Amino acid sequence: MPTLFDPIKVGDIELANRVVMAPLTRNRSPNAIPGDLTVTYYTQRATAGLLITEATAISHQGQGYADVPGLYAPEQLAGWRKVTDAVHAAGGKIVVQMWHVGRISHNTLQPNGAAPVAPSAITAKSKTFLINADGSGSFADTSSPRALELSELPGIVEDYRKAARAAVDAGFDGVELHAANGYLIDQFLRSGSNHRTDAYGGSIENRARFLLEVLEAIMKEVGAERTGIRISPVTPAGDSSDPEPQPLFTYVAEKLAAFELAYVHIIEGATGGPRDFQQGEKPFDYAALRAAYTQAGGKAAWMVNNAYDQKLAETVVKNGDADLVAFGKLFLANPDLVKRLRERADFNQPDQSTFYGGGAKGYTDYPALS
16 A cells, blocks of 8 residues: 555656645745745755645736746746756756736736736635835735636637746746636636636636646647646635536546646645535535546546645555645645654644745744754
């Protein structure tokens, strides 16, 4: 029976173990450029089987928070190249999470102060993170978005394609498509944020169309074997909602099965919140979701995430309910998490006041085991 510490091949990526660092937004990349602290941060955690970077904007329009990194300018890619080189030198594997926030943004973060874009002109009941004039950070309401024109969608698909190519050229082992947490692709999927009446709205098939077009473009550019995807069937993050998530994500899973992806990454429950969070009339059946994926011929590694402790993580891998387990806050505060799990050592506790923005404190200064 497999354990958390056994190696696994995920697409074309050979992983030393099944412990994954989940993507964690840290707001420490001024001008969207990863700096030396970012190099240190990821290198410290390179003993993970796989590092998934913080969400990284595919374009200026795709940015929704201050000081998050990008994939669309030479200086950003040069910064990421330093990260990937250092992680590889330390023996690690790293993929970048590709991000377009859609309506979860603020006009001060958008090109020329424009309104954020979305499937429909529905303002999210959500917050974004801004840097104030004095250099401090604070949360602010998102700005009202405008609905994307049909003619604009191919351009955004192209932005994803170009970002995937740029990421692989910058040394990443692969890419993860962020289709979760109420961001642009998730906004298209869910009826709460998608009121379109064209080919990208209404039926489940129409609402999933944008996701599949983006995924196909990425895979044609860098290969399905280096492509993962993250979905969050019931999370309310980013004001995301749908009254019938089970049939929606069953359809998505069945469509994903047609692609020979590296992995499928599932957020169970509310992102950063309760695992039993429910949308719709019934609790979401994650086992049924995986069964639908498998029955449709899907063979990608199955990655699970959200509030996993050591016991639960070991159990799901041992039982074959998951191939990989992604840890967020535990990895944030424990750069040597794999060693602590293996030795059943105590964990550092994360300092929430340092999660977003700042410098080394709460970022690269958490101690490793001596």
